[in-house]
Amino acid sequence: MASIKISDIRHIAKLANLSLSKSQESRFFTQINSVIEHINVLCEVDTSDVEPTSQTTGLENIYREDNVDAISMLKPNQVTSGTDKIYNDFFVVDMILSEKI
Amino acid sequence: MIMDIPSTINETRDGLLSKKYRVVDLINAYLAKIARYDGQINSFITVCEENAYKVAKKADKLISEFGEKAFQDYPLLGCVVAHKDVFVTEGIRTTAASKVLDSYVPCYSATAVTRLDNAGAICIGKLNCDAWAHGSSGENSQFGATKNPWNLKYVPGGSSSGSGAALAADFCLLSTGTDTCGSVRLPSNYCGVVGLKPTYGAISRYGVIAMASSLDTVGPMAKTVEDVEMMFQAISGPDGKDATIASVKYQSKNSSFKIGIPKEFFGEGLDDEVRNNLDSVIQIYKKLGVDFVDVSLPSTKYAISVYYVIQPAEVSSNLARYDGIRYGNSRDAFGDEAKRRIMLGTYVLSSGYYDAYYLKAMKVRTLIRKEVSDVFEKVDAVIAPVAPTPPFKIGAKANDPLQMYLTDIYAATANLSGIPSIAIPSGFTKNGLPLGFQLMGPRFSESLLFDLGKKYHKEISYKPSVAKL
Numbered sequence: 001m002a003s004i005k006i007s008d009i010r011h012i013a014k015l016a017n018l019s020l021s022k023s024q025e026s027r028f029f030t031q032i033n034s035v036i037e038h039i040n041v042l043c044e045v046d047t048s049d050v051e052p053t054s055q056t057t058g059l060e061n062i063y064r065e066d067n068v069d070a071i072s073m074l075k076p077n078q079v080t081s082g083t084d085k086i087y088n089d090f091f092v093v094d095m096i097l098s099e100k101i
Numbered sequence: 102m103i104m105d106i107p108s109t110i111n112e113t114r115d116g117l118l119s120k121k122y123r124v125v126d127l128i129n130a131y132l133a134k135i136a137r138y139d140g141q142i143n144s145f146i147t148v149c150e151e152n153a154y155k156v157a158k159k160a161d162k163l164i165s166e167f168g169e170k171a172f173q174d175y176p177l178l179g180c181v182v183a184h185k186d187v188f189v190t191e192g193i194r195t196t197a198a199s200k201v202l203d204s205y206v207p208c209y210s211a212t213a214v215t216r217l218d219n220a221g222a223i224c225i226g227k228l229n230c231d232a233w234a235h236g237s238s239g240e241n242s243q244f245g246a247t248k249n250p251w252n253l254k255y256v257p258g259g260s261s262s263g264s265g266a267a268l269a270a271d272f273c274l275l276s277t278g279t280d281t282c283g284s285v286r287l288p289s290n291y292c293g294v295v296g297l298k299p300t301y302g303a304i305s306r307y308g309v310i311a312m313a314s315s316l317d318t319v320g321p322m323a324k325t326v327e328d329v330e331m332m333f334q335a336i337s338g339p340d341g342k343d344a345t346i347a348s349v350k351y352q353s354k355n356s357s358f359k360i361g362i363p364k365e366f367f368g369e370g371l372d373d374e375v376r377n378n379l380d381s382v383i384q385i386y387k388k389l390g391v392d393f394v395d396v397s398l399p400s401t402k403y404a405i406s407v408y409y410v411i412q413p414a415e416v417s418s419n420l421a422r423y424d425g426i427r428y429g430n431s432r433d434a435f436g437d438e439a440k441r442r443i444m445l446g447t448y449v450l451s452s453g454y455y456d457a458y459y460l461k462a463m464k465v466r467t468l469i470r471k472e473v474s475d476v477f478e479k480v481d482a483v484i485a486p487v488a489p490t491p492p493f494k495i496g497a498k499a500n501d502p503l504q505m506y507l508t509d510i511y512a513a514t515a516n517l518s519g520i521p522s523i524a525i526p527s528g529f530t531k532n533g534l535p536l537g538f539q540l541m542g543p544r545f546s547e548s549l550l551f552d553l554g555k556k557y558h559k560e561i562s563y564k565p566s567v568a569k570l
Binding site: 004008009012013015016017018019020024027028031032034035036038039041042043045047050051052053054055056057059062064074078079080081082083085091093 | 205206208209301302315341344345347400402403405406407409410417421424426427428429432433435437440441443444445447448451458460461462463464465466467468470502503506517518519544
């Protein structure tokens, strides 16, 4: 399996919405490569007839009643209590389009 | 003010019933100790003095009104607990030890917190940890590293660093932690306390800030196996809010026990003092009539590699929600370790690498699970070291993430296969640092692990010790 390039580090940071400083870029480049080198050992395992494990409970399709009640629901002021950037009970977000029409 | 802080739930109850002290006196004593010594240890991020006194006064009223009967309704009445700061607590700041959440005040509480409150426990504060539970040493906290109370130059183990350190320093009677790959067992081991990584599906994670959802478990920590068992009884079972939780009747067994010794956990890299201590533990169990057989878990050598694909993948997804819009600060506030894991996770999930890394790791996880379940066809439990070495010095692995990750080499198997594991203290190194071991059992075998732990401690007449500060 391939090692990672410095251009990959920049690309991944963009995908993950992280801004990295130059020194973080070069530090992560070295550190992530050493971890990838370590996990490449998995190549040697024969998994040709093996199903993947995504969870260990064996439970499937667990449902609950879709109840709406005063006890389990948060009030609007609780939902918005984590930020000051509120307008009429809505969260204010940055503009994502580059031009106003 | 009382000078001797009780070290178990029973001692606390006996002292309260015999009027040796009131709950308020206990709070005074714990808070005084925290105020005097936590500056050196840094185990608390938030101390909830006001809340503690408020609840303590109610507890004192209950005891004076109902006496012993109050403890039937509230089995943990008057017991002081502190929560790892990844458990959300209504009205009490919850940071995950990250600057992203440095001013986040939740409007609801985690199930484990609510259940401990309902059992009569008193929350005295929120504990330091590696930020987002990412780490093995406690050094990744953005609120400063926690120190090991047994020697301030050493790490207390992570990620539930404050949960181990606060118990060892007698800042609380009980604590909560989370274990995604050893994060309860390692600080328990390094601080000389008892910690349970339960079966995946035993304790609700509702209200626990998620790290890697297919591996995360909530773990009770205390100074004795009995107390961890009482906490487990109080917090386990379905709550209707975490769909992975099963309704189980926990049972031990009456017949003789057989414990497996997996050779892969005793190989190269295991410190001599840890090995010798484990040998002495095995001798004690043999004296008690427990049979030991050699077993093999050959895929153990891949466990940490599997973990360092699956965990960052799930971390990158879980931490994607922190956008600084609804609560918390922007993603710029993430520390290096969180960024590193998000990057690694994003990489192994990205187009062209998903099959090679993520899918492959999930398949090797299947092989590890199968080996583990095959071993439990032959034995009741498996004994192993918690970590390859005793506590290491602060800074020793700080600049080498891979070496830090390898600290968890013996922890990963239990998380990847979803089985329970209990960390039990078993002495000290010649330098006075704690030693311990872990017992792993099949899924939902917690009662059996508690029994085995209690047998060992009874035989050695174990008394919890507190670090001198």
